[in-house]
Amino acid sequence: MSQDVISLLQQLVRIPSVNPDNAPGTDETGEETLAIFLSGWLESIGAEVLLEEVKPGRPNLIARFAPLDGRPRILLGPHLDTVGVGGMTIDPFSGEIREGKLWGRGASDTKGPMAAMLWALHENRECLAELPVAVDFIAFMGEESGQWGSKDFAKRHGSDYQFALVGEPTAMQIVHITKGSMWATLRATGKAAHSSMPERGENAILKLTRALDRLDCHLGAELASFAHPQLGHSTLNIGLIRGGARPNIVPDLAEAELDIRLTPSLADAGGALKLLADTIAFHDLPVEIVNPHENPPMETTAEHPMIQALLGLGAQLTVAPWFSDAAHLSNGGIPSICIGPGVIDQAHTVDEFIEIDALKQGAEFFTRFIAGLAG
Numbered sequence: 001m002s003q004d005v006i007s008l009l010q011q012l013v014r015i016p017s018v019n020p021d022n023a024p025g026t027d028e029t030g031e032e033t034l035a036i037f038l039s040g041w042l043e044s045i046g047a048e049v050l051l052e053e054v055k056p057g058r059p060n061l062i063a064r065f066a067p068l069d070g071r072p073r074i075l076l077g078p079h080l081d082t083v084g085v086g087g088m089t090i091d092p093f094s095g096e097i098r099e100g101k102l103w104g105r106g107a108s109d110t111k112g113p114m115a116a117m118l119w120a121l122h123e124n125r126e127c128l129a130e131l132p133v134a135v136d137f138i139a140f141m142g143e144e145s146g147q148w149g150s151k152d153f154a155k156r157h158g159s160d161y162q163f164a165l166v167g168e169p170t171a172m173q174i175v176h177i178t179k180g181s182m183w184a185t186l187r188a189t190g191k192a193a194h195s196s197m198p199e200r201g202e203n204a205i206l207k208l209t210r211a212l213d214r215l216d217c218h219l220g221a222e223l224a225s226f227a228h229p230q231l232g233h234s235t236l237n238i239g240l241i242r243g244g245a246r247p248n249i250v251p252d253l254a255e256a257e258l259d260i261r262l263t264p265s266l267a268d269a270g271g272a273l274k275l276l277a278d279t280i281a282f283h284d285l286p287v288e289i290v291n292p293h294e295n296p297p298m299e300t301t302a303e304h305p306m307i308q309a310l311l312g313l314g315a316q317l318t319v320a321p322w323f324s325d326a327a328h329l330s331n332g333g334i335p336s337i338c339i340g341p342g343v344i345d346q347a348h349t350v351d352e353f354i355e356i357d358a359l360k361q362g363a364e365f366f367t368r369f370i371a372g373l374a375g
Helices: 006-013 033-045 111-123 148-160 202-226 266-267 271-282 307-313 325-331 354-370
Strands: 048-055 056-065 075-076 100-102 132-138 163-167 174-178 181-187 234-245 253-262 288-295 317-320 338-339 351-353
Touching: 006 033, 006 111, 006 354, 033 048, 033 056, 033 100, 033 111, 033 132, 056 148, 056 266, 075 111, 075 325, 100 354, 111 132, 111 163, 111 354, 163 288, 163 325, 174 307, 174 325, 181 202, 202 253, 202 271, 253 271, 271 288, 307 338, 307 354, 317 354, 325 338, 351 354
Parallel strands: 075 132, 075 163, 163 338, 174 317
Antiparallel strands: 048 056, 056 132, 100 351, 174 338, 181 253, 181 288, 234 253
């Protein structure tokens, strides 16, 4: 058993749980090993634990300290996975302590917030079964790619919960409004020919780049009209382009990957994918949309009683341009926020760390929050 929140976080960092979907940089991938460790740890402080497999060998973890008996329920919900470790300048799984910091992949995003939440449950373990508001611990798989864990959980269990505190490094601020995102590939096709006679071919790269220029002009203006008083307006970024095989061949295929960040008003108007498709059709652009993936924005009212309780403990409200599992839980009917120690600027970095003082303060905050649920 861990002696304190610092040693607990060291244990978590030393268990690789790298998401296998996007250049993991290691063979030690997947969430199962960490989920199994957490199962034993949580059972030792009184929880009943269930692992629900979402993808093969990749479960969500559900830990309950009180039965489903009709009392109100909330959840503490970090994610199990981390991003890849390729290119890191430190040992990603050392959990080393130096300079007042704990170093390693996930120390900030999001094993630091996870450790703070777990330690708060440990410190309140004697009263958890009797609280008038039940507190569950849920750890989601796959947040760093398709958010399948939170989507699956919301479908299966969303009606059981009145609120979710999703563990992310927010410097213990309450992130209650976030943008959504829509990633998609745009594909243009042409006809290959020898470059000495380009008139016999059809250049897919030129078709794509001309279409992108018109999209940047027309879609960009449309997105600017979907604004939010705190988040700003919806945006478009064309982040990757590829096409062709050789300079002496007219390219017959070209693709670009784009990222639209959407505000709640754009989601209410039908979403980013619909707007993109409508713009392409209206201007008759010679591209098709491939593999779109849309994540909803989130806007949880500051008047929610749980947010008011957090404000009463000294936390402050803020908004964020990024998205997380909280958006999918909120979209599935569970009012949600993001909160946790650490800062988002340290997430995914080559030398990821969390300040030890911030970690301890986060654990103390969550401990007071849970204790306060007793009234």
